Amino acid sequence: MKVRVREIPERIFSYGVMLFTFLISIFPLVWVVVSSFKTNKEILSNPFSIPKTLDFQVYSDVFTQYNFLSYFKNSLIVAVTATLIAVFIYSLAGYIFGKFDFRGKNFLFVLCTITLLVPGYSRAQPIFALINKLGLYNTKTGLILVYTSFGMALALFILRLSFASIPRDFDEAAIIDGAGFWRIFWNVNLPLAKSGMVTAGVLMFIQAWNEYFYALVLTADEANRTLPVAVQFFNEAFSYNYTRLFAALTLVILPGIIIYLLVQEQVQNSVASSGVKG
Amino acid sequence: MKNKWVKLWIAAFLAPTIAVLCLFYLIPILTVLVTGFTDWNGMSKPVFVGFDNYVKLISYDNTFLISMKNLFLWSLIAATAHVGFGTLVAFVLYKKRFGWRLVRGAFMIPMVISSAAWAMIYNLIFNDEYGLINNGVRKLGFGNFHVSWFYESPAAFFAITLTWLFYAVYVTLIVYNDLMAIPKEVHEAALLDGASEWQVTRFINIPLVKNAIATGIILSVTARIAGFEEVALTSRGGPGNDTYNITLMLYDGIVNYQHGYANSAATIMILLGMLVMVIINRAFKMNERTY
Incomplete structure (x- = not known):
């Protein structure tokens, strides 16, 4: 029993930290x-009250x-397209980095x-100029291109590892069956790297x-603006209609939370592993 | 398959990634470093002006110096309190007390929602009329408590700090990952030798997650160098230029077509990022193996 008594302050402390962490993460969102x-009227008279x-x-x-x-x-089109393109092209590269050898491979990797270590916004002016030069200012295509470039380092870390961990026996068996380079990649390796790609x-x-x-x-107008940018305009557009402001914010934050809840483990694991290697 | 064909395939598979690397990383970084020394509106030919932009950064007004002061203070808070809290949560979760999974899952949520929305939410939380903070304080008996958090100095600095101070889940996950990698035998041996729970934490666990903490510091300070939403959508650098930062200056430079000037600020960002890497690597001797 003596040990138990000694453990009590430590337990109170641990649960206190856990409760605090939980509340600061959830409470602002629940409030919104x-x-x-x-x-x-209810919002203005008492921010803590429960709706009737x-x-x-x-x-x-x-x-x-x-x-x-x-x-x-706009948000959906841009995010989905950029993600699909990015996963595809970084899978191609990840496959090479994971399974083949060539001169200068390590240097290139x-x-x-x-690039992960260069503050993202520091490249803003050249990227702005590039998108302008391509005639893609204020288009969804421009945003898709930029977002495709974003996750490069992280995606290569994750995908190289996924492909490297697929046994080479599969490739050799496929070669004996007469499969070409593309088929070995597409039919043999890609399905096995699915979890890394997800x-x-x-x-x-x-x-x-x-x-x-x-x-x-x-972007310059609402035809191409995405939700995070729109958030800024809600403040003015819903002047003094706080119910609508809170509803709009709810709609902005909800999709991210839902997607996260569906694939929690993957997100947590990838943040942890990419951080260590980064 | 002939070797030549394999080589061609390899080149083809790498081509899109190399194109991205060049167009969005290597050429931009080079452009930033070079045009930081030019007078350039982004359209006409850049004119070489030496260190003029850098002189202008320091001497035009005090916005740059205030940005640097803010960055220094925010980095200090990030490297200590922010990373400290993330590490503490990792050690608490490591005990796997009842509900630890739920807490870890919840802690992740602020990271997956748009930081623009998050900044807006904090804008509302700190609102004097209907916000949680001021109404909470007033409910506690301080009926006359009125602070316009994002419009007063020094309140704005602290309010902005609070929008990110506790949200250190990436530090938690990295440290937690390293804690899980410590072999069970190490702990068992120490406990057999009569070490207390605290001694195990202090002399075994903390030294063994040193690298994870250092990585956390680098990531969190880098995030401060590139901080934007938490300032742009709350105080917008104000009151006056009290809460300005470099990203906001960079943004102003781009939209005002002072692209050479903007890139001199961007160069400072890149250099600071490298400096942080070197300092933290040295301080934590990250290249030495821990076990």
């Missing part, structure tokens, strides 16, 4: 969601007015991954879905 169901009714009217208002649907579609894809989707700085710099 709950507030979106309150009337303007569950009225979804405000959500359909936000969706039908203010072009919310258009922002949402280090060069690709060391991990990299999830990380890149979340990054692209949430990106703000380049979306702000590279």
Whole structure:
């Protein structure tokens, strides 16, 4: 029993830290969601109160007015396309880095991954100039190109490892069966690297879905604006209609949370492993 | 398959990645470093002006110096309190007390939502009229408590700090990963030798996650160098230029077509990023093996 008594302060401390961590992570979001169901008057009179009714009217208002649907579609198109392209081209490279040898391979890999250490926004002006020169200013294609470039280092880390861990016996068996280079990649290796591709894809989707700085710099009107940029305009557009402001914020944060909850383990593992190697 | 064909395939598979590397990384970084020494509006030909942009950064007004002061203070807070908290959470989770998975999962959520939305949420939390902080304090009995957090100095600095201070889940995950990699036998041997729980933590676990903590410091300070949303969407650098940072200066430079000037600020960002790497690597002797 003596040991148990000694453990008590430590337990209180541990649970205290856990509770604090949980609350600071969840409470702001719960507050936003709950507030979106309150009337303007309720929000102003007491920010801690619980809504009296569950009225979804405000959500359909936000969706039908203010072009919310258009922002949402832009975000979805940009994030999904960029993720698909990125996973594909970095899988090609990851396969080579994981399974083949050639002169300068290590140098090239280090060069690709060391880019992780250059502060992302420092390349803003040249990228702005490049997108302008390609005639892609204020287009979704421009944003897709930029977001495709984003996760390069991280994706290569993850994908090289996935491909390297696929036994070479499979390749040799396929060669004996007369399979060519592309078929060995596409039919033999790619299916086995799926979990790595999902991990990299999830990380890149979340990054692209949430990106703000380049979306702000590279788009000019609502036809091409994504949700994170739109957030800024909600503040003005919903002047003094706080219910709508909270509802709009809820709609912006929800997709990311849902996707995360679906693939929690993968996200956590990839953050941990990429951090160590980064 | 002939060897020549394999070589061609390898080149073809690498081509898109190499194109991205060149177009979005190598050429931009080179452009930044070179045009930082030019007067350039982004369209006409850049004119070489030596160190003029850098002189202008320091002497035009005090925005750059204030940005550097803010960066220094924020980096210090990030490297100590922020990384410290993330590490603490990792050590607590490592005990696998009831509910640890839920806490780890929840801690991750602020990282997966848009930091623009997160900044907006904090804007609302700190709102004087209907925000949580001020109303909470008023409910505690300080009926006259009114602070316009993002519009007053020095409140704005602290309010911005609070938008990221505790959200160190990547530090937690990296440190936790390293804790899990410590062989069980090490702990068993120490406990058999009569070491206390605290001694195990202090003399075995902390030294063995040293590299993870150093990585956490590098990542968190780098995040401060490139911080944008938490300032742009809350105080917008104000009041005055009290909470300005380099990214905001870079943004101003780009939208005002002072691209040479913007790139001199970007050069400073790159150099600072490298400096942080070198300092932390030295301080933690990261290249030495721990066990």
